[in-house]
Amino acid sequence: xxxxxxxxxxxxxxxxxxxxxxxxxxxxxxxxxxxxxxxxxxxxxxxxxxxxxxxxxxxxxxxxxxxxxxxxxxxxxxxxxxxxxxxxxxxxxxxxxxxxxxxxxxxxxxxxxxxxxxxxxxxxxxxxxxxxxxxxxxxxxxxxxxxxxxxxxxxxxxxxxxxxxxxxxxxxxxxxxxxxxxxxxxxxxxxxxxxxxxxxxxxxxxxxxxxxxxxxxxxxxxxxxxxxxxxxxxxxxxxxxxxxxxxxxxxxxxxxxxxxxxxxxxxxxxxxxxxxxxxxxxxxxxxxxxxxxxxxxxxxxxxxxxxxxxxxxxxxxxxxxxxxxxxxxxxxxxxxxxxxxxxxxxxxxxxxxxxxxxxxxxxxxxxxxxxxxxx
Amino acid sequence: xxxxxxxxxxxxxxxxxxxxxxxxxxxxxxxxxxxxxxxxxxxxxxxxxxxxxxxxxxxxxxxxxxxxxxxxxxxxxxxxxxxxxxxxxxxxxxxxxxxxxxxxxxxxxxxxxxxxxxxxxxxxxxxxxxxxxxxxxxxxxxxxxxxxxxxxxxxxxxxxxxxxxxxxxxxxxxxxxxxxxxxxxxxxxxxxxxxxxxxxxxxxxxxxxxxxxxxxxxxxxxxxxxxxxxxxxxxxxxxxxxxxxxxxxxxxxxxxxxxxxxxxxxxxxxxxxxxxxxxxxxxxxxxxxxxxxxxxxxxxxxxxxxxxxxxxxxxxxxxxxxxxxxxxxxxxxxxxxxxxxxxxxxxxxxxxxxxxxxxxxxxxxxxxxxxxxxx
Numbered sequence: 001x002x003x004x005x006x007x008x009x010x011x012x013x014x015x016x017x018x019x020x021x022x023x024x025x026x027x028x029x030x031x032x033x034x035x036x037x038x039x040x041x042x043x044x045x046x047x048x049x050x051x052x053x054x055x056x057x058x059x060x061x062x063x064x065x066x067x068x069x070x071x072x073x074x075x076x077x078x079x080x081x082x083x084x085x086x087x088x089x090x091x092x093x094x095x096x097x098x099x100x101x102x103x104x105x106x107x108x109x110x111x112x113x114x115x116x117x118x119x120x121x122x123x124x125x126x127x128x129x130x131x132x133x134x135x136x137x138x139x140x141x142x143x144x145x146x147x148x149x150x151x152x153x154x155x156x157x158x159x160x161x162x163x164x165x166x167x168x169x170x171x172x173x174x175x176x177x178x179x180x181x182x183x184x185x186x187x188x189x190x191x192x193x194x195x196x197x198x199x200x201x202x203x204x205x206x207x208x209x210x211x212x213x214x215x216x217x218x219x220x221x222x223x224x225x226x227x228x229x230x231x232x233x234x235x236x237x238x239x240x241x242x243x244x245x246x247x248x249x250x251x252x253x254x255x256x257x258x259x260x261x262x263x264x265x266x267x268x269x270x271x272x273x274x275x276x277x278x279x280x281x282x283x284x285x286x287x288x289x290x291x292x293x294x295x296x297x298x299x300x301x302x303x304x305x306x307x308x309x310x311x312x313x314x315x316x317x318x319x320x321x322x323x324x325x326x327x328x329x330x331x332x333x334x335x336x337x338x339x340x341x342x343x344x345x346x347x348x349x350x351x352x353x354x355x356x357x358x359x360x361x362x363x364x365x366x367x368x369x370x371x372x373x374x375x
Numbered sequence: 376x377x378x379x380x381x382x383x384x385x386x387x388x389x390x391x392x393x394x395x396x397x398x399x400x401x402x403x404x405x406x407x408x409x410x411x412x413x414x415x416x417x418x419x420x421x422x423x424x425x426x427x428x429x430x431x432x433x434x435x436x437x438x439x440x441x442x443x444x445x446x447x448x449x450x451x452x453x454x455x456x457x458x459x460x461x462x463x464x465x466x467x468x469x470x471x472x473x474x475x476x477x478x479x480x481x482x483x484x485x486x487x488x489x490x491x492x493x494x495x496x497x498x499x500x501x502x503x504x505x506x507x508x509x510x511x512x513x514x515x516x517x518x519x520x521x522x523x524x525x526x527x528x529x530x531x532x533x534x535x536x537x538x539x540x541x542x543x544x545x546x547x548x549x550x551x552x553x554x555x556x557x558x559x560x561x562x563x564x565x566x567x568x569x570x571x572x573x574x575x576x577x578x579x580x581x582x583x584x585x586x587x588x589x590x591x592x593x594x595x596x597x598x599x600x601x602x603x604x605x606x607x608x609x610x611x612x613x614x615x616x617x618x619x620x621x622x623x624x625x626x627x628x629x630x631x632x633x634x635x636x637x638x639x640x641x642x643x644x645x646x647x648x649x650x651x652x653x654x655x656x657x658x659x660x661x662x663x664x665x666x667x668x669x670x671x672x673x674x675x676x677x678x679x680x681x682x683x684x685x686x687x688x689x690x691x692x693x694x695x696x697x698x699x700x701x702x703x704x705x706x707x708x709x710x711x712x713x714x715x716x717x718x719x720x721x722x723x724x725x726x727x728x729x730x731x732x733x734x735x736x737x738x739x740x741x742x743x744x745x746x747x748x749x750x
Contacts, residue, residue, distance in 0.1 A: 038702045070672055081693065313457045315449050325411040
């Protein structure tokens, strides 16, 4: 039910097949983010046409609105959002710690204010696990304490220790819930900020708790310099178990390439949809701002090498017009393209790994995307 | 190239086939409105899936942004908006007379301020005709002087006289433009406000100018009581030529049924998309406000009899969630359903006419849609 088999490797980069109750996922894979049970501006048909196999939804958002009981009454998350392929739910930890306004953390859990109606609410490891079970995603995430990218070692250690204690409680509750129906797996989240020794200790403690079907690396891409993220991944990689590795909240095309190069398999990020709604499109030659006047009369597609509906149907000039005229269709067309771009990027990386040529492929990709001269 | 053949009749109601350069259109037909070259929130694929055969775009809007020269450089309107089926462009008259801000009408044309950049601009019958020729729709409309629904007879007569003088100029300019390429036809617009004698006179004067491939009735559904519109249509109908009759800016389901009953063939209106974006959906049992709390846990589709993507895929509970959570997908799904609803309504009317049973069908339809008790 929850298997991962590694296919080809090229240095630390590897391809794999992750088998989940709702289907198989080829890795490396990019997960579009459906925060509130909808990948913004995109329909399930759009996501299928973009080649999405795994979609993320947010426990915090669905808990505060419409509430997991409503989702359950409407047939649980897959039926609710009409997505019949695999789903992963974030635990709510990241959202709760990102919220504006008052928030109180103790060892029991976190008290916070709903961003929807201001009501006081409490999430605990047990509640976060129960909510995710009710939502019914294929993969649930453990409830974690996230600290900002620049947190000092004492703060990061405190959060790591708490995350580890919470992980045991999530695991216990999840085992109770899944005792009779084994259709969801739970993944731990490794924290530790930018402190490698904490990351190493955290990883050891996670593995001491037993076997996991996958493991997430959290608390990166939260404000620290990119070099720190790349370095952390590089140093962790030899110590990671063979199972799937999910780098949370990443990302941008250059980060996906760098992380796959360092042995990461799964990614999620709102960048393709958020940037798309802002009129910024990923292309093999780097990002394009569609509002720029240069596109006014440009009959060419956004990305001639792309097979998405946006690129095979519309000109840059028309897409620019949609943004200048504030037409809703523009938001959707650029979101669709950006999601397809990252999914195609993952496909291209899998192909390069299978040829055992990830290094040269990545150098060539960077030369073009980052305009960094010869490789 | 521009033929209309009447199929079945049932009283004044009739079916027909309107042949245009970009394809054939079965009538009665509802045209979705793509004001700025995009039917709001919908893609060409959505429109095809909804069964749209003819789409309207607005000359005024495309003239002020991006400008007809830009559209021309991007391959003219069909290519620009990636719609390969028939298109109709409104002349800009209605928009210019609906604009806020200063506007000066003389016999030459109208001077107005662009709503985009405030620049002073001038539209004349010749310019409106030239812009539409540049855009390249299958059907162009004559430039008209529109008055509010409650205009007195002197005002309405003045506007009618001007519209008639402008019609001759549009016709002359259009004949010059189409001399070598006959891929666009021009339709006159009958004005006259709520004054039947003016309408009758206007119709006579239009027909005195010669043959037309179709005729539009403008200046209705602009604030006058609905009974006035229905009465005007009823009195005009016996005097109308056999060609296609287009009732501009209508509308709502009950208006479509009433107008087909009075011999009208074509309709356009922003209601399905605008109402859809406001969370209001047409159903056979009348409009549904999807935000209402009663839909919170409702697993049923919006309209179980509908074959659109929205109704075959999503629950009312999920659609309500999308609106409460301000997800863009909600705007699109309700817009899509409403457009499909009106297109299916036109299909149902064609079927009833072919059975020569329009009256009983309309009575039964009203009983259900308007909850008016027994027919």
